[in-house]
Amino acid sequence: MIDHIYPRIKHVDSEIIVNVSGASPEDYAEVCRRIADRTSINAVEINISCPNVKQGGMAFGTTTEGAAAVTRAVREAFPGVVIVKLSPNVTDITEIARAVEAEGADAVSLINTLMGMAVDVERRRPCLSTVTGGLSGPAVRPVAVRMVWQTAKAVKIPVIGLGGIMNGRDALEFILAGASAIEIGTANFIDPQATIKVIDYIDDYCRRHGVDNINDLIGVI
Numbered sequence: 001m002i003d004h005i006y007p008r009i010k011h012v013d014s015e016i017i018v019n020v021s022g023a024s025p026e027d028y029a030e031v032c033r034r035i036a037d038r039t040s041i042n043a044v045e046i047n048i049s050c051p052n053v054k055q056g057g058m059a060f061g062t063t064t065e066g067a068a069a070v071t072r073a074v075r076e077a078f079p080g081v082v083i084v085k086l087s088p089n090v091t092d093i094t095e096i097a098r099a100v101e102a103e104g105a106d107a108v109s110l111i112n113t114l115m116g117m118a119v120d121v122e123r124r125r126p127c128l129s130t131v132t133g134g135l136s137g138p139a140v141r142p143v144a145v146r147m148v149w150q151t152a153k154a155v156k157i158p159v160i161g162l163g164g165i166m167n168g169r170d171a172l173e174f175i176l177a178g179a180s181a182i183e184i185g186t187a188n189f190i191d192p193q194a195t196i197k198v199i200d201y202i203d204d205y206c207r208r209h210g211v212d213n214i215n216d217l218i219g220v221i
Helices: 025-035 057-062 064-077 093-102 138-154 168-177 186-190 194-208
Strands: 016-020 041-047 081-085 107-110 114-117 132-135 159-161
Touching: 016 025, 025 041, 025 064, 041 064, 057 064, 064 081, 064 093, 093 107, 093 138, 107 138, 138 159, 138 168, 159 168, 168 194, 186 194
Parallel strands: 016 041, 041 081, 081 107, 107 159
Antiparallel strands: 114 132
16 A cells, blocks of 8 residues: 555545554554555554454454554554444443543444355355454444444444445434444445435535534534
8 A cells, every 4th residue: 555555646635534454453553554644544544343354354353352462553653543343242332432432533434344244055155264253234223323323322422323324314323323424335336426415414414404514513413
C-alpha cells in the first residue's frame, strides 16, 4: 500500500483512513508506525475483529485484554485518529468498547461481520477454506443497530455504525441509534452510487422533518 497505492491517492481531496490488521499488537503498531509519516493519512481503523483470517484478527477483539493491548500499542505508534473496529462475536460489546476507549481510541466502529459457516452438501465439505467466515450484508443490520445503540450509551467517544446499510433509511437507523458516522460496504458492490444516494436521502429527510443539523438526530432513541 505504501509503495504502490498511496502515491496514487495521496493528492485526492478526501480523508484517507487505512484499515490495519495484524497477528500481534507489535504487527499493528509497526504498520501504523510506517503509515504515520504519510501526511495524507490522518486516521487508521484498527481491525481487531475479522473472522476471515486464520490467526490474529478476531482473537484480539473478543477479550478486553486483547483489544486493550492492540489499542495501546497503536496509540503509542500513531499520532493521528485511531478508530477501533469491534467484533459482534462477543458476550458484551460495551466492555470491549470501554476497554479501547480507556487505552486512547478516538472512536469505535461496529459491527464487523458475524461468524458464519456454509456447507457444500454435494461435496460434503465447508464452502470456505477457513471453514467459518464472516457474514455481512442486510441480514446483520438489526444486530448492528442494536450494538451501536448499546455502545453509544456506554462510551464518550464517537461511534461509527456499519453492517448491512443498503440505503438512506438504513443509514438513518444507525444515526438515530447513536452513530456519529456510518460506513457502507456491501451496497457498493451492488450499486457504485450507493453512498451518494444515501447522502441525498438524508438531505431530503432533514428537509422534510425541519432538521437543520444532522447532529440533532444522533442518538435520539
